[in-house]
Amino acid sequence: MERRMGALNCPHCRGRDYREVSQMKKNILVLQQVGAEKPKLIAPCPQHSRVESQFFCLTCNCPFCSKCVTKHKTHDFYDLDDPVITQGTDKQLEELFRKAERMLENSQTQRERVIGVFGVVEDKLKAAKEQVNNAFEPLVKALNKKREEFIMSLNEPCNQLIKNVQSHVEECDDVIQKRQKIISEIENTQRQVNWVAGPERVGMVQRLSELPEEETKDGMIQSLEQEAASLELPVSIDTSYVLESINSLEPQQKQLEKLVEWTPGDVPVFHTTENNPRQVRLVEELVRSGIAMSERIKEVLMSIDRKDFVPSESHAYEDRPQRIGFNTTVSAPHMHAMTLCFLEDYLRPGQSVLDIGCGSGYLTVCLAKMIGRGKVYGVDHIEELINQAVDNIRKNNLHLIQKPDLELRMICRDGRLGLEDYGPFDVIHIGAATPEIPAPLVEQLKVGGILMAPVGHIQHSQQITIVKKNDNGTLEYNRLMSVSYAPLTDRARQCP
Numbered sequence: 001m002e003r004r005m006g007a008l009n010c011p012h013c014r015g016r017d018y019r020e021v022s023q024m025k026k027n028i029l030v031l032q033q034v035g036a037e038k039p040k041l042i043a044p045c046p047q048h049s050r051v052e053s054q055f056f057c058l059t060c061n062c063p064f065c066s067k068c069v070t071k072h073k074t075h076d077f078y079d080l081d082d083p084v085i086t087q088g089t090d091k092q093l094e095e096l097f098r099k100a101e102r103m104l105e106n107s108q109t110q111r112e113r114v115i116g117v118f119g120v121v122e123d124k125l126k127a128a129k130e131q132v133n134n135a136f137e138p139l140v141k142a143l144n145k146k147r148e149e150f151i152m153s154l155n156e157p158c159n160q161l162i163k164n165v166q167s168h169v170e171e172c173d174d175v176i177q178k179r180q181k182i183i184s185e186i187e188n189t190q191r192q193v194n195w196v197a198g199p200e201r202v203g204m205v206q207r208l209s210e211l212p213e214e215e216t217k218d219g220m221i222q223s224l225e226q227e228a229a230s231l232e233l234p235v236s237i238d239t240s241y242v243l244e245s246i247n248s249l250e251p252q253q254k255q256l257e258k259l260v261e262w263t264p265g266d267v268p269v270f271h272t273t274e275n276n277p278r279q280v281r282l283v284e285e286l287v288r289s290g291i292a293m294s295e296r297i298k299e300v301l302m303s304i305d306r307k308d309f310v311p312s313e314s315h316a317y318e319d320r321p322q323r324i325g326f327n328t329t330v331s332a333p334h335m336h337a338m339t340l341c342f343l344e345d346y347l348r349p350g351q352s353v354l355d356i357g358c359g360s361g362y363l364t365v366c367l368a369k370m371i372g373r374g375k376v377y378g379v380d381h382i383e384e385l386i387n388q389a390v391d392n393i394r395k396n397n398l399h400l401i402q403k404p405d406l407e408l409r410m411i412c413r414d415g416r417l418g419l420e421d422y423g424p425f426d427v428i429h430i431g432a433a434t435p436e437i438p439a440p441l442v443e444q445l446k447v448g449g450i451l452m453a454p455v456g457h458i459q460h461s462q463q464i465t466i467v468k469k470n471d472n473g474t475l476e477y478n479r480l481m482s483v484s485y486a487p488l489t490d491r492a493r494q495c496p
Helices: 022-031 066-072 083-195 198-209 218-229 240-247 252-260 277-288 295-303 333-346 362-371 383-394 439-443
Strands: 018-020 055-057 062-064 322-325 328-330 351-356 374-380 406-412 425-430 445-455 462-469 475-483
Touching: 083 218, 277 295, 277 333, 295 333, 295 362, 322 383, 333 362, 333 425, 333 445, 333 475, 351 362, 362 374, 362 383, 362 406, 362 425, 374 383, 383 406, 439 445
Parallel strands: 351 374, 351 425, 374 406, 425 445
Antiparallel strands: 018 055, 055 062, 322 328, 445 462, 462 475
16 A cells, blocks of 8 residues: 655645655556666646656546645645545555456356357257158158169160160261262262363262162161050059158147147037026126127127036126136136127138137137038137137037038147138238237238227237138228227236
8 A cells, every 4th residue: 555654735736635656657567668768757737747747636537746735835745645646546546446347247147048048049949850760761761762762663674665766867867978979079079070080080970979878777777666655664653651640740830739629520429409597697787888780799609608618607607707727717608798899790610710819718619600501610829728729619519510611729829929820811800909910810811801809909908800801802991889808918927
């Protein structure tokens, strides 16, 4: 620790907040030119340029020398034992420097850890890809080997015919060369005959007239043509079972979808002829409350008993939402009725319908009943809800009888991405709030088709919106009423 036995006032500001610059000189010494002819001042005084500064005032941020002190008569010596001054800013800067170094080292360590995570993911992905390649490589080699065997088997019946053709081609080449030689001789004779006397000229022409008789190969060529035309190369190979086996290989996500996928043909279902009186009364109360629904909609709602799709039968026939787990609900009966009223004019037999956020499966079954025949797909991104919906449909009083012209599927997938491999769709219903219509769903909507969704801020109210896709691909929006739906999101946010 540097200790000074006296203190001086700054000649500029008369303050005492200064320090000697001896340490600063040592630090700056490395900047002095090596081998300079004349010694250079490291810290010259601003007032006396030829004198080194010995002190530095932190108040006016200015160095000064002993001449400045003498000139201004500012001596004021006293014993200095103040730790702030004795240790000064050197200690503070040293601590700040060490702290910054620790922070830098921390950041570098964190970066290395993040890069390490990236490396782990990359290594696992690489290993998984190698496993896939190793699994398919023997199959590809076997297929290539079999393909070569079949190709070789095709070559055998053709080899002899090809040899015969090549042999006759060579014979034709020899004849062509002979003919070309004769033509050359005739051309030479034509050039010489003008310079030869009459008798000799006649002799030259006679010698050329004795050409060998033309060999005809028409019969041989005709025989080769007939042999080639009658050649048959039967290919006896059936790869359908191989393709079927390969196509049955599916990634894990596809396997999961198949595990939770269900159609009415998978289980025996039966149809009851009488509707539950409590369900009938519920629908009648909805009509009395002012919901103007057609006879077609009333029949559908009366025939699908709500108690099969809610956890508690005691509250099944109340006109309010019911919780079904995983932070989701089955909508109130009046919302199901109004949804069917909004969609009724667009639901026709033979159509393909997609229900996003199917939850309990109640509305999906209603949509299947409304079209009578066609395809209806219920989608939810929570596997447990899909299984729950399947169990609900397996209960009694189902009106969806096994029919070859009606297909109902419940699929576990992110509804925001739609079902590209099952589309396009005539009608798409989204049962959750979304700030805007997801682009994949717009792409999977048929021209002339309609999409219904609660559009708006997910934390406030939304507007039930009917979106129609025109012939030129443009979208036509029609907002109907204000509602409040749970958001269309992923599982992590829906079930934190």
